[in-house]
Amino acid sequence: MAQMVGIKDVARQAGVSVGTVSNVINRPDMVSEETRFRVQAVIERLGYVRSESARQLRAGRSRIMALLVLDMGNPFFVDVARGAERAARAAGLGVMVCNSGQSAAEEAEYLSLFAEQRVRGVLLTPADASGRNLESFRRHHIPFVLVDRVAAGSAECSVSVDDVAGGTLAVRHLLAEGHRSIAYVSGPGHLQQIKDRRLGALAALAEAGLPPEALQDLPTEGLNVAAGRDAGARLLGLTSRPTAVFCANDLLALGMLQALYAAGVSVPGELAIVGYDDIEFAAAAAVPLTSVRQPALTMGAMAAELLLEETDDEAGKHRHQRVVLQPELVVRSSSLSQRRPS
Amino acid sequence: MAQMVGIKDVARQAGVSVGTVSNVINRPDMVSEETRFRVQAVIERLGYVRSESARQLRAGRSRIMALLVLDMGNPFFVDVARGAERAARAAGLGVMVCNSGQSAAEEAEYLSLFAEQRVRGVLLTPADASGRNLESFRRHHIPFVLVDRVAAGSAECSVSVDDVAGGTLAVRHLLAEGHRSIAYVSGPGHLQQIKDRRLGALAALAEAGLPPEALQDLPTEGLNVAAGRDAGARLLGLTSRPTAVFCANDLLALGMLQALYAAGVSVPGELAIVGYDDIEFAAAAAVPLTSVRQPALTMGAMAAELLLEETDDEAGKHRHQRVVLQPELVVRSSSLSQRRPS
DNA sequence: AAGAATGAGTGAAACGTTTCATTCATATGA
């Protein structure tokens, strides 16, 4: 790596002071046209690039916003990231996207990385149910916004989707299709989203006058396609098999579908399926998947905007808010009773 | 944002010099056990976090590696990112994943961001066919490795998959299944990968003694599901419809499948499909998709390792290399002739 | 024509680390 050219080199070559070079870069109208051109020419010739770390050191904060999601393998979070990135870039900030993989330990590691980087702020979907990671992160006074999760206190903003409503939508639909015994394929138990969707499902059952036992829990190790396949295999082994499955996300649903397909079980004939997230691939599945759509892009963008509002708030008039968006049921063939074709 | 506590505050509170505090953090064995404990206690109490920007300014380079991919919406690149991240973190580096969206302009923007950040190095799949972006990036003397693309000269490393071989695998398989008229659904024309897969396809035709005209080009605007749907619609409108389709990636293939499904065209009965990448969702498609598998994880990891080898090379004995991995055909039902069931 | 206002540019301080040549005290060897 050849010697980096600094602002001093530019200044010397252009015959001006470093302050002037800095002005050319940051407040071009404070410098005469003539010198501006001269300095810019030298910058060009020398291939000068300003050092973000020096700039940042001086400024005390960076121009990067962090986004910590549960699983980048899930297209849902990719969309969240897209939304956040769009909003952040509109404000001249970069976004650093990281993946906690639902591990509290990874989450902690990334949070301290963010603290060291003095990021402008953090958007995150917490992986640590205990809230201890967040607790200790607060010490650093770096603002953050919860994504896909409601803030517990009023110490921060959050943008989420009403998971209880989503669960209700899904199960109400299955009940309307005539199902009376439904399995809930959930991920690992500690995620609030998963619990809320289940609550929503129970609410739908109650509405219909059915007992909670009508919902059969089928927990899994993870929230991915492989876990879904595994759940499918277990489902097939059950003695009293339900007639419908509500999966906590689309990856699980797709895995379930694969397992059923491989075992020759017809969907929705023998078993109806409803997923969650409505990722792009849900429509392209073996049997196009009914799913609960979440406004992922919007969620990412709103979270970023709330964060920007908080960090750019000189007047101290920012009030933390909890935005809750509504999900929407997208009905496709995986859940439609044969007798009522669509 | 409360006043950040710095190394000086720690030093004062602990009654030692800043140099000593720095030693406690970076070379703990150079300091007596007693002072070490005392200093660590103060660090803990004050919640001190070192400033990466100051550290970096001093060191002259950052501990971050950048990865610039064509499309984070494509699970293939998500896997590449996973592989790279694993390797980088093993070496204590963070990875900053960015998305050029196949736009040369976005690519240029990100590259200059990376230069400002003084990243340790860059892994990228070029979006700019002209090579002008790379050309000008070279000025900064930041090492980079090409991913999924063969280096033109010998000025950098590259890790790629043999796309010509992949194209041949796909089409040779279709020919063996009895097809004589094949469409190639390509993305926008400027990507080398797309061109190479086409060359491979032509080679397979030549092998079988068929003229190049047996391959019908069906270009698209993008390399995503929507573009695939669109291509499907166009395919259905053709007067002399081919009996098989080779799609330049799985997203296109899934879109194609959706379009055909919607139009009631049976796959593989009326039309066989082969995709490319073998993303996880290929197996879960309406008809499980035959696809050319690429070792994405390996590619990401190897690229990161090559970069590390180059940047950590004190002795100047690093030699740029071009690693070419081999693809593999994964046959599923979307391409199997009915008469020969599997 | 004297004083004030404006415009362009300067130079040094400050940001928070790491590193390195020193210092100082104590332990070691002859």
Added chain:
DNA sequence: TCATATGAATGAAACGTTTCACTCATTCTT
């Protein structure tokens, strides 16, 4: 006992910016 080696801690320089109080001409105002 003296010189030397060792170990622990110090203090200042350096990294590359931005910012801000200044200086020095030049142009307005009256």
